[in-house]
Amino acid sequence: MANVVLTIHLLLALSLIVVVLLQRSEGGGLGIGGGGGGVMTGRGAATALSKLTWALGVAFVATSLALTIIAARDSARDSVIDRAPAGAEAPAEDLAAPPALGEDLLPPGPSEGPAAPPAAE
Template structure:
């Protein structure tokens, strides 16, 4: 079921991209700057063309399918996180000191051994 919804979601996304690219550009941000008759976002009139109606329908369908997929996925989950599935490192897999570690200066915890010259 989730695979079918995923395919539908991808098809809706491609259709939505295609419809948005087919629309005529208004030239200004939020429709501002369009001359007298455009009916941009900031004006009282709205130019409801067929492409804008299809865009609204595809957008609502996309959001509905995405929400439905989220709900179905959360119902199938077992309530655990991916982090919960990670096992803590055991003593067998503890990090090993790198080669040449004895060449490093002593840390503040270790007393320095005097050199006999």
Template sequence: MLQSVLIVIHLMVVVALVGVVLLQRSEGGALGQGGGGGFMTGRGQANALTRTTGILAAIFFITSLSLGILASRSRAPSSLFNNLPQTSAPASPGQQDDKSLFDKLNEQNKTPAPQTPAAPAAPEAPKSE
């Protein structure tokens, strides 16, 4: 439940961040051209948009880290040792098994060789009398 709410907040922050970045005025090629009057002009608009971009970026990083932490907590830890084949202990403490682990694994995975059918016998030639 918490993860779903966090994803929705994260997506809203992403959309707002894209919008704020697109609203900012380009500092390249067309310096001093265009523009004109409006609600906020000049330095005030640049400061507000820069501050808003920074705040949204910080919220974006916080939600990203939170989603990562939530995802790692919901996944159970696993070990490679859980998947190893079980080997049986010797019957008595003094008895040693002379086979190596490699030989034991080969015996477990051994499959019989496929039997190839014998070629049919050639028909006998008719005998002339």
């Protein structure tokens, strides 16, 4: 079920991108720079592309909510620690005291010194 909703969600996202890119630019941000039909104007004429944009946007939000509900329903109630095998306890030597502050905390590096860049052929 989640795969079907996710596929529809991705198709809606791609369709929404295409429809938004097909719309005519009004020359400014939020449609301020042109005649009618912008966000900041009174009641612009609703074209077919703007209606399609709204429909795709509503469907996109609906599939987003559906995916969230499906993920919440399918999530396990126990934690990762509860699912660990019983014999998977850490050995005692891994729980030793940390190294003293004077010791080097980094693993030993190569004994040849710094690495040289590869030779050009």
